Structure formats: structure tokens, C-alpha cells
Amino acid sequence: MTVQERILEIARFRVTWVLVVIAACLGFAAFGIVASHQTEEEDEAFVVPVRSRAEAKFMASAFTCSAPSPTPQSCGVERWSVKTGTDSSIGSVNLGSTTPTTIAQLRAYPSPSPIPANSRVAPAETTQWVINGTLVQYKLESDSDYHLVTQDGSGNTMVTEIPYPGASPACVTSSSAFFAGIWGARCKFDGSGLARATTSFQTANVPVRIVGVGMFDFAHGQTGAAPNQLEIHAILDITFPKSITNSTATGTNVNVVDGDASITFAAVAASGNTTAAPIDPSTSGPGLTGFTLVGPAYTLSTTSVQTGVTKVCINVPYITDATAFSRLNLLHNEGGVLVNRTSALDTAGKNICGSIPTLGNVVVALGSQPTAANVTVAGRVTTASGAGLRNAVMTLVDSHGVTHMTLTTAFGYYSFDNIETGQSVAVTVTSRKYVFAPNSRVITLNDAVTDLDFVSSGP
Numbered sequence: 001m002t003v004q005e006r007i008l009e010i011a012r013f014r015v016t017w018v019l020v021v022i023a024a025c026l027g028f029a030a031f032g033i034v035a036s037h038q039t040e041e042e043d044e045a046f047v048v049p050v051r052s053r054a055e056a057k058f059m060a061s062a063f064t065c066s067a068p069s070p071t072p073q074s075c076g077v078e079r080w081s082v083k084t085g086t087d088s089s090i091g092s093v094n095l096g097s098t099t100p101t102t103i104a105q106l107r108a109y110p111s112p113s114p115i116p117a118n119s120r121v122a123p124a125e126t127t128q129w130v131i132n133g134t135l136v137q138y139k140l141e142s143d144s145d146y147h148l149v150t151q152d153g154s155g156n157t158m159v160t161e162i163p164y165p166g167a168s169p170a171c172v173t174s175s176s177a178f179f180a181g182i183w184g185a186r187c188k189f190d191g192s193g194l195a196r197a198t199t200s201f202q203t204a205n206v207p208v209r210i211v212g213v214g215m216f217d218f219a220h221g222q223t224g225a226a227p228n229q230l231e232i233h234a235i236l237d238i239t240f241p242k243s244i245t246n247s248t249a250t251g252t253n254v255n256v257v258d259g260d261a262s263i264t265f266a267a268v269a270a271s272g273n274t275t276a277a278p279i280d281p282s283t284s285g286p287g288l289t290g291f292t293l294v295g296p297a298y299t300l301s302t303t304s305v306q307t308g309v310t311k312v313c314i315n316v317p318y319i320t321d322a323t324a325f326s327r328l329n330l331l332h333n334e335g336g337v338l339v340n341r342t343s344a345l346d347t348a349g350k351n352i353c354g355s356i357p358t359l360g361n362v363v364v365a366l367g368s369q370p371t372a373a374n375v376t377v378a379g380r381v382t383t384a385s386g387a388g389l390r391n392a393v394m395t396l397v398d399s400h401g402v403t404h405m406t407l408t409t410a411f412g413y414y415s416f417d418n419i420e421t422g423q424s425v426a427v428t429v430t431s432r433k434y435v436f437a438p439n440s441r442v443i444t445l446n447d448a449v450t451d452l453d454f455v456s457s458g459p
Helices: 003-031 040-045 053-064 080-084 103-107 179-190
Strands: 098-100 128-140 146-151 157-162 202-216 230-239 244-248 251-258 261-270 272-279 297-302 305-315 328-334 337-340 342-346 351-356 360-367 374-382 393-397 403-407 413-420 423-430 440-445 454-458
Touching (some): 128 230, 179 230, 251 272, 305 360, 328 351, 337 360, 351 360, 374 440, 393 413
Antiparallel strands (some): 244 272, 305 351, 374 413
16 A cells, blocks of 8 residues: 555545544434433544554654655565564664664674574664665665665675565554654655665665664575675664755854854855765774774865864764763874864764864764863963963964964963863963963873963063
């Protein structure tokens, strides 16, 4: 049954009840039946039944889906309960938590022997994963699944699939814990702009982000299958990141938001356009010890003329695993080497931020340990008599070579926020009217510093 037919079926069902109510009311009026003579059961019989949550989700999806899925011909059999979220151990899957990983890591899980028919193997099949990669090809399978071959930048592939979320036949019913996610993913795929899936493979080669739960399949020669036969089945959300370009005005602290990437330039002297182009995480640069390149990843570029340090924040609202989020970092490709430029983690807004000296490739990476806390470096600049010096130029250079600059306040105070701990930094003061000896100090940051003061030795 197509979506339109299902909608008409539901509509006919609703209209029938309305007609029953109208007919009953007319009958009462015509024959003078007194309402007080009705029993409680008769009253309840004329109430239109409340729409279930599953039905409400179905209707909402039907009206927002621009290209409904084709009518299924048949459904799957092997491990179908595990594939569609109706197995005996579905309660072990936390759909409220999404953990970032890579295709290479998923391919490394050992395949169980034997594979259980109606239960799950932890953690591969009990975790909701998110991966970034490239959709290379896809087709409509005989069991009505969308078979998507997803690949990373090193050529590793795995199968990811979206079942048919409907009835006639009932491949995935509303009793499935995956029903809403499968429906949304199928709908988003159909509305993605890609050619409609057919029974023959079609080439896509587009960036893709997939959220779903793992499932070990039996080997039967599937195109794109991982060596361990682990698939993401079912896909519960799918996104096709696009290259986005926005205009960049002149000024200071100029912010440009290109999709999930927020770019803030310290100073823009000439306007232009700034672009964030999605790339496969594994192509952002060579691997960095202690980090897994989970993504997203972008190539950032601009035609504007800008100077100073650029702040970049990547928004990842779909990474809801709190422990994993605490280990996220922002890496930047500098001369062919990835450098950790993380300056802040915004847990509430799900942003990973960093300060980079130039544009280029940036990638979100999962560290082996929680990301180091960021602290404040602050102090005061005064004359020999203790008076605060206003507008002295303060410069902080971190161990990554990133330069931070600020001016002292009217009372001589300065502050650098969100400086990474566990590194050595150099802080320098310069003034047009006063000299300092020394004018620069190097400190190792293990905690916040609030008393890094400089006293002028004279005018």
C-alpha cells in the first residue's frame, strides 16, 4: 500500500465514524429518542477513536514526505526482528544516546559464531552509531530495503540499510522501536534529490551522515559488505551534507555560519565569500596518535581578506553520548599535519570550537581521554606607582603557535579566556609610552592564572 493509499484509508476510516455520528444524531432527532435513555456503552460507541502516537507519526511523516517509498513486494526473513527493532533484546539499545565511530572501527568488531536469531550482540548491535562517509551506490532490494553502500576515504565499505516502514506487507510495523526513525530516514532519502532507488545499483558518490544500530548479517555475497558482515541496519536518520557558501562582510569579529560550521574572523579588510565544503573525515589529514577522525570534516575557504586568528565551531547535535562528547576535539591540517586546536566544548549547544591560524581542512576527532579543560589567563598592567595602564597590548602565544591578542581595561586589567591547559604559553606586554623589564613571561598552564601581572620600569 502506498502512502497515498494509506492516507486515504485513514481518511475513509475517520469519515465513516463522522457519518455514523451524524446519522445517529439525525436518527435521534427524527424519532425523538431522549438522550437520557442511552446507556454509557452507547455513548462511548459514538466517540471517534483517538489517534495512536504511531498513527500520528505516520500521518505527520506522510504529509512532509515529498517522495514516498515504493510499495513493497516482500519483506526480509533472516534476523528480521533484530534488523527492525522487534527482537527479544531491543531493550538493551539506548536510542537516547548516539556514539560517533568510523566505518573502519565497525569493520573491526569480531563476528559472533553462531549469530543469534532473535537477540543482540553487545556492543556492536546494542549501540546507536553515527558515521560520516560517502554514499557510493544504492539500490532497492527484493526484501524492500534500501541497500546503501557507504565508504570512507581509505576505500573501506560497509552495508547500511533502510527497511520499508509500512504495511501490505508489514515489513516494519508501528510496534517497532525503530519505526519512527526508519520512516523518517526512508522519507529523507526519497526527498534527497537522488534518483529513485530501483532494483539496479545506481552511483551516488555524495557525502553522507548515517545514524543507526548495528546488525551482523549472514554472508550471502552482498555488494559492499564489511569483512565481518556488520551492517547499520536499520538506518534511523540520514543526512546529505552540502557545500555551503555565504557572504563575508568587512569588520571585526565577523561571523559566518555555513551549515554546521560557524566561522568567526578576527578582522576582515575586504569582503568576499566563505565556503564550508564537507569532506570524508579520513581525508582531512594523516592520522594523529590518540585520536580517531570521526567527523564531521570540512574544507574551509574564503575569498575575503582577513587577518588574525579565526575561531571555528562545529555543531554536532546528533552526538548525544555524553562521554563521547567530552572526548571530542577540533583538529586542523597545518602543512600536512593535523594539529589539535580545540579551545572549548559547548555541552549545552553541542559545539566543538577551536582557534586556527589559517583556513583549510578541519575535522572533529574522538580523543582517547576527555578533552582538557580550558582556563583563563589574566592579570594587571601597572606603572611603578601602582596605577593601572590603559590600552596596553597583551599578546599570548600558545604551544600550537596560535596568537591571541587583547587590550588592557581602563584600570589595567586583561584576560585571555578558553586557553587549553597542559601547555606552555608566552604572554607579552607592549605600550607606546612605557617600557617593561621583562616584557614577556613564559608559564606552564595546569590551572587558571589570575595574577600574571606586569609592572612598568619607567616611561
